[in-house]
Amino acid sequence: MIRHAQYSNDALELVARRFAVLSEPMRLRLIQALFGGEKNVSELVEATGGTQANVSRHLQTLTSAHVLGRRKAGLQVFYHIADPTIPKLCDLVCGSLEKSLSRQVASLS
Amino acid sequence: MIRHAQYSNDALELVARRFAVLSEPMRLRLIQALFGGEKNVSELVEATGGTQANVSRHLQTLTSAHVLGRRKAGLQVFYHIADPTIPKLCDLVCGSLEKSLSRQVASLS
DNA sequence: CAAGCATATGATTGGTTGCGCATATACGCT
DNA sequence: AGCGTATATGCGCAACCAATCATATGCTTG
Known part of the structure; x- marks a missing residue:
């Protein structure tokens, strides 16, 4: 596993794009719905x-990012992860996020 | 480890926001620059x-998302991860991404 | 081939966000 | 206090993107 490797601008652009694909609640709902198959x-x-x-x-966005796969029947x-x-x-x-939030809650007391 | 848990809309919104913070090349460059300390x-x-x-x-965005921390001197x-x-x-x-890209390259032959 | 169902896509619009310029704040030094 | 340095912020603009409506495409069945 390559840890903390230095990436080029082009590579970072790809990584950013990947995160962007996952940055919409509706797309996360779709992904979540597909956890079961x-x-x-x-x-x-x-x-x-x-x-x-x-x-x-959104399915098109996720599919063209290779996050989901398509199967026509x-x-x-049918879409799958x-x-x-x-x-x-x-x-x-x-x-x-859970850790971060629980820390914030704890800091209130 | 909770795998494939079902999350509420509010939780998904938080997750989406988290991914959004990581979806800009400049912010990734900053994070990468901080890997060394x-x-x-x-x-x-x-x-x-x-x-x-x-x-x-961008540092403000990353800090308010608790991705980075600040230390004034x-x-x-000074910022850190x-x-x-x-x-x-x-x-x-x-x-x-590397796997996905190498698959695409292989499929060209 | 016509009709009907499932899915995809063009066009538009409103909202969000990154960037650049200029300026403001905060801190240390003399 | 006044000045210089380091960092932050208000503002305007341009680009991007998600949501919606309407319509198109693809497939199956009668």
Whole structure:
């Protein structure tokens, strides 16, 4: 594992783009909905409470970033998490946020 | 470790915000420059090639997100990485990107 | 092939954000 | 106190992006 490697501007741009893809709540809802396995668009619309058009747009963003994968089956399109690091990323951030928040709570007393 | 937990909308908003903070190349440059230890603003301006005003703004963003910490010493202000998960996050993303890119390169042959 | 369902996409708009310039604040020194 | 250095901040602009509406594409069935 390369720890703390120095990256070029182009590389940092890619990393930034990757984080940007994960920086929208709706996209995180979609990812979360797919933790349980692949779902088609209609199911994702239902699970996230978004409109069909918006969900489709975000799915395209996530897919072209190789975060999700597509599988067509007749009329329907099934999406699944294609990048195995995504759950780890989310868990890392969530754990860090929980610690940070509990520290803030503790500092109130 | 809580894997694949279901999060509320408020929690997802926090996670999204966290990713958003990491989604700018200049901020990643600052973080990268701090991997070697704390630096003051002037050193960070030099290391990143940005303007003083812009660097200061990004430092504020990173600090209020508890990614960085501040230490004042006379005229100078020293910043350091306050969240230990940041390097892990960056390495995870970089590793994933390297794999993804090498797959794309391999698919060209 | 016509109709109907599932999904994707063009166009528009409002909101957010990064950047640059100028200036303000904070601190130390003489 | 006054000056110089280090850092922060108000403001305006331009670019980007998510959400929405309407419409298009793709596939299946009768």
